[in-house]
Amino acid sequence: MSDEIIKEEVSGKDRRSFLNLSIFISFAVAIGGALYPVIKYLLPADSTKGTEGGETFFISADDVSVGSAKLVRYKNRPTIVVRLKENEVYALSAVCTHLGCIVKWHEDAKELLCPCHAARFDLYGNVLGGPAPKPLPAYKAAVEEDRILIREA
Ligand code: FES
Incomplete structure (x- = not known):
């Protein structure tokens, strides 16, 4: 070659x-x-077993500034975390009880509003208006040091 x-x-x-x-x-x-x-x-992100055997979920407090909300997955369900004041937080299922759309936080009205058919909920999950037949399930939420903890109510 x-x-x-x-x-x-x-x-x-x-x-x-x-x-x-x-x-x-x-x-x-x-x-x-x-x-x-x-x-x-x-x-699952950032979750641990709580002392009472229930699952406790936590996110960084810096992730939810005062007056805002954040959508997270708690127990594999869309959950909305609303931080009203420095140490006042709420966590609710974000799934509308009407037809399952994801609710959004409206800071001006201090309500959760469903974009699909305009159901409205307060921060405890109670129905304020619209076609939703039931309240949103609410969870316990608390600010502890630099974290927001969420667990079953
Ligand atoms: S799905 Fe929310 S109001 Fe219809």
């Missing part, structure tokens, strides 16, 4: 190796990107 043919074979093998490596990396990135949100969804 001449030197030219050997050089072309070597360079062909390098190209194939490079292509195989590129395909492998592309697959790894695609699979990782697809699995990351699934794994993140399945793993």
Whole structure:
């Protein structure tokens, strides 16, 4: 074999190796990107077993500034945490009892409002208006040091 043919074979093998490596990396990135949100969804965030045996969930108090609300997953359910004052927090199921839309906090009215059919709830979950047939389930919530704790009422 001449030197030219050997050089072309070597360079062909390098190209194939490079292509195989590129395909492998592309697959790894695609699979990782697809699995990351699934794994993140399945793993509960920042929860521990409470002293009474019930699950206590906590988030950083810095995540919910005074006057605002944050949507979290507590016991795998959408839960809205509202911080009215520095040490006054509320946690309720965010699933509207009418047809299951996610309620939103309206600071001006100090109410939770369902964007789908305008059901309104107070911070204890009581229905203030609209078609919702039942109150929103409420949880115990408290600010302790730099965390907001949530547990079953
Ligand atoms: S789903 Fe909330 S009012 Fe209809």
